[in-house]
Amino acid sequence: MYDLIDSFLESAKHYDKDIFPFIANKKDFCEGEDSVYYSGPYWDEQEAKELIYSVLKGKWLSSGEQVANFEKQFSSKFNFKYSLMVNSGSSANLVMLHALKKFFEWNDDDEIIVCVCGFPTTVAPIIQSGLKPVFVDISWNDLNWNINTLESLITPRTRALFSSPVLGNTYDLDYVVDLCEKHKLKLISDNCDSLGSKWKDKYLTEYSIASSCSFYPAHHICTIEGGMVSSNIKEIVDISRSFAWWGRDCYCVGQQNLLYKGVCGKRFDHWLPLYDGPVDHKYVFSNMGYNLKPLDLQGSVGSIQLKKFSEIHFKRRTNKLHIQEILSSYEGVEVIKELPNAETSWFGVPVICKSKKLKTAFVEYLESNKIQTRNYFAGNILLQPGYLHLGDYSKYPEANQVLDRVFFLGCSPTINSVMINYIKKIVDRFFLDLHY
Numbered sequence: 001m002y003d004l005i006d007s008f009l010e011s012a013k014h015y016d017k018d019i020f021p022f023i024a025n026k027k028d029f030c031e032g033e034d035s036v037y038y039s040g041p042y043w044d045e046q047e048a049k050e051l052i053y054s055v056l057k058g059k060w061l062s063s064g065e066q067v068a069n070f071e072k073q074f075s076s077k078f079n080f081k082y083s084l085m086v087n088s089g090s091s092a093n094l095v096m097l098h099a100l101k102k103f104f105e106w107n108d109d110d111e112i113i114v115c116v117c118g119f120p121t122t123v124a125p126i127i128q129s130g131l132k133p134v135f136v137d138i139s140w141n142d143l144n145w146n147i148n149t150l151e152s153l154i155t156p157r158t159r160a161l162f163s164s165p166v167l168g169n170t171y172d173l174d175y176v177v178d179l180c181e182k183h184k185l186k187l188i189s190d191n192c193d194s195l196g197s198k199w200k201d202k203y204l205t206e207y208s209i210a211s212s213c214s215f216y217p218a219h220h221i222c223t224i225e226g227g228m229v230s231s232n233i234k235e236i237v238d239i240s241r242s243f244a245w246w247g248r249d250c251y252c253v254g255q256q257n258l259l260y261k262g263v264c265g266k267r268f269d270h271w272l273p274l275y276d277g278p279v280d281h282k283y284v285f286s287n288m289g290y291n292l293k294p295l296d297l298q299g300s301v302g303s304i305q306l307k308k309f310s311e312i313h314f315k316r317r318t319n320k321l322h323i324q325e326i327l328s329s330y331e332g333v334e335v336i337k338e339l340p341n342a343e344t345s346w347f348g349v350p351v352i353c354k355s356k357k358l359k360t361a362f363v364e365y366l367e368s369n370k371i372q373t374r375n376y377f378a379g380n381i382l383l384q385p386g387y388l389h390l391g392d393y394s395k396y397p398e399a400n401q402v403l404d405r406v407f408f409l410g411c412s413p414t415i416n417s418v419m420i421n422y423i424k425k426i427v428d429r430f431f432l433d434l435h436y
């Protein structure tokens with residue numbers, strides 16, 4: 001079948017030379033005509049082939065054996081015992097927090113400490129889980145939460161610290177792990193931007209009770225859309241799975257669904273306390289859930305992407321260093337660097353400008369020369385219309401400067417050396433011709 005797909009793809013390329021625009025470095029970069037995208041799927045024909053194969057040969061098509069395989073491979077690659085794939089990183093955060101709340105028996109309005117700057121669907125799932133976000137301002141050292149103010153925010157209702165190292169770069173994790181131990185709090189990771197990032201040779205997620213990940217095209221590995229919840233505690237992943245699978249109690253995955261008695265061995269049993277009779281476990285609902293399942297073809301692409309992870313990690317780090325080097329020649333801009341104990345798998349290159357005027361002019365110049373830039377996500381989330389009601393933005397003076405002074409450039413493996421040279425040329429031109 002793969003041979004047939006190969007020959008189909010060959011014919012398709014003759015028919016239309018622009019198929020697979022996502023294929024890395026497929027076409028020579030043409031200055032002024034092509035954009036330097038800040039990120040994109042680092043795919044080649046293998047992923048395309050796998051997608052077609054999965055659709056042609058898949059028996060169930062929705063979450064099945066390929067998703068189950070990817071979950072296992074992902075766990076083993078990143079040192080987790082258990083993982084659950086869902087349809088996005090946002091969904092991963094949602095079901096992970098629902099599951100943690102249920103597993104640890106947290107009450108409504110128990111408090112979760114989280115950075116005031118970051119991605120909106122780190123914060124929204126806290127509220128959607130009936131918990132209360134308590135915000136922390138940022139530190140200019142690494143643009144993450146200011147760890148020195150965390151302790152002052154801990155109250156008798158605090159249950160967890162929800163870490164989200166935006167752009168992949170960590171803060172002093174030892175300090176936060178000690179703080180959690182001291183106050184008996186859980187450390188949770190939104191690891192959507194930090195897949196592969198390490199602290200003292202261990203993945204950041206190895207310090208957390210549970211973590212999430214995103215496979216949206218901007219992220220380290222891409223399954224079109226997709227996300228993962230991982231933990232070493234089976235129940236946390238099982239409860240997450242239940243929330244993602246309509247709330248059902250049955251936890252069979254992939255081919256296990258074909259076992260007529262199920263993995264539990266008692267598929268048809270007296271599951272419902274108020275009903276006297278056997279019920280199929282697949283129709284027992286222990287949670288009020290959602291449907292956040294991924295497709296099997298996303299699982300199969302994930303497995304291919306995982307094999308490229310070392311290359312992706314290396315290229316992201318190399319591109320980040322090149323861009324850091326380019327900007328280091330100029331005053332008024334600073335690129336955040338990793339701490340000595342960290343090995344960051346950069347999501348992007350965080351740039352701090354000395355003034356709003358400089359940031360505005362620099363971003364405008366880069367964009368007008370087709371070099372994509374991105375906001376430091378939401379900036380202070382309390383400035384965003386959907387989040388105004390959660391608190392007073394003015395209490396976070398550092399976060400309030402983020403939209404003025406911070407942005408990021410891409411360092412994705414889809415950015416090649418020709419593009420890096422082009423970025424250098426445009427940055428040099430901006431500063432030498434004083435375009436601000």
Ligand SMILES: Cc1ncc(COP(=O)(O)O)c(C=O)c1O
Pocket residue numbers: 087088089090091093118119121122164166190192193213214215216226227
């Ligand atoms: C830190 C963080 N959390 C969550 C998400 C949401 O992931 P997704 O787009 O897969 O829903 C993102 C998306 O970029 C993110 O950067």
